[in-house]
Amino acid sequence: MTAPDQDEALQKLLQALRGGSSTSPAGAAVPPSLPPVNEDPMYLGAETLQRSYLTRAAEIRGNFDITDLAKAQQIAKLWVDTCAQLVEFGEDIQARRTARAEWIERQLPVGPGIPADVSPADRVVLNAAWRTAWERVTAGDHKRRQQxxxxxxxxxxxxxxxxxxxxxxxxxxxxxxxxxTKSHDPATGALLTEWRYLRSLIAGDHFDNRWEPLTFRKPPKPGEVNELPRLERAREAAQRGAGR
Structure with missing residues (x-):
């Protein structure tokens, strides 16, 4: 795939990402479930971006119609922009995982579960009931909790x-x-399974996101970035010399 083709594919991905509600959970009442890792638009976008970076950098280096300084400037900008976009992609996928996991956690029958609109007096009573139940539960062993x-x-x-x-x-x-959950609340069981999966992905220790560190990793800094200050100084020196 040529660089223009890769750019077009990347722009289509970005348009889909920014225009679809599935990638903007913050404004949604229920953050949507995420697709498989290797089908997530941000993951696919990062893969496309990595390929596009290599292709475009090679084209710039092979362009003999521009100066070494122009090449260094273009490659440096390409590298900075690519790194910034990869960070954005990685943060987006993690933000959507976190939003979905936090929403699921609020649906699970865990914690005191005290309604926000109860009266102060009722809240005192409910908190006391929770502490009593909690003490009973944590005082026992695994078998006792099952009972x-x-x-x-x-x-x-x-x-x-x-x-x-x-x-x-x-x-x-x-x-x-x-x-x-299997016997009494299968729907909650399904949410709980998804919640555990998301927490594992967020932590980065699930088999399914084993390629993410490579996919979202910034490309190595190109040599042109280090050469750029020297080339700029050489241009300035040449300009001063020509002005004498």
């Missing part, structure tokens, strides 16, 4: 249920949470 979750489900004790699920997630007792 408490069964008890909470049987008697409709939402506070105790949330305390158990919160503790299990904190303690990585995922088997208890998975078994409960």
């Amino acid at each position: 408490l979750l069964a008890e909470a489900t049987r008697f409709g004790d939402d506070t105790l249920k949330r305390a158990v699920l919160t503790a299990c997630l904190d303690l990585s007792e995922t088997d208890t949470v998975d078994e409960w």
Whole structure:
């Protein structure tokens, strides 16, 4: 693919990214799910940009109609612009993952779950109930938490249920949470699976984003960047000499 073709492909990606609601979760009530990593527009955009950078740099170096100074200036600008765009791509994909993960977390039956609009008196009562449930849950072992979750489900004790699920997630007792969601709340189970996946991607330790460090990595600084000050000084010296 030639540089103009790559530029056109990149511009189409950028247009899709900036014009679609799926890439602008901040203004959406529900941040959309993300596509597979290697199909994400930002990932594809970074791949295209890396190829475009190499092609365009080679074309500039091979242009014998311009001076060495002009070549160095163009390549330096190309490198700076490419690095900035790669940073933007990487930050965007992480921002969308974070927004989606935070939204999911708010949907999960964890934490006290106290409504924002309750009266101060009711809030005191609900907080006390949460602390009592939390102490019961954290005082026991894994098996005891499973028993408490069964008890909470049987008697409709939402506070105790949330305390158990919160503790299990904190303690990585995922088997208890998975078994409960499978039997009682499959929709929450699906969200929880997505939440764990996103957290792993955000941390950068999932197999699916193993190529991201390479894809979003800034290209090595070209030699022309270091040569540019010398070439500029040489031009200034030549201009001074010509003015004498």
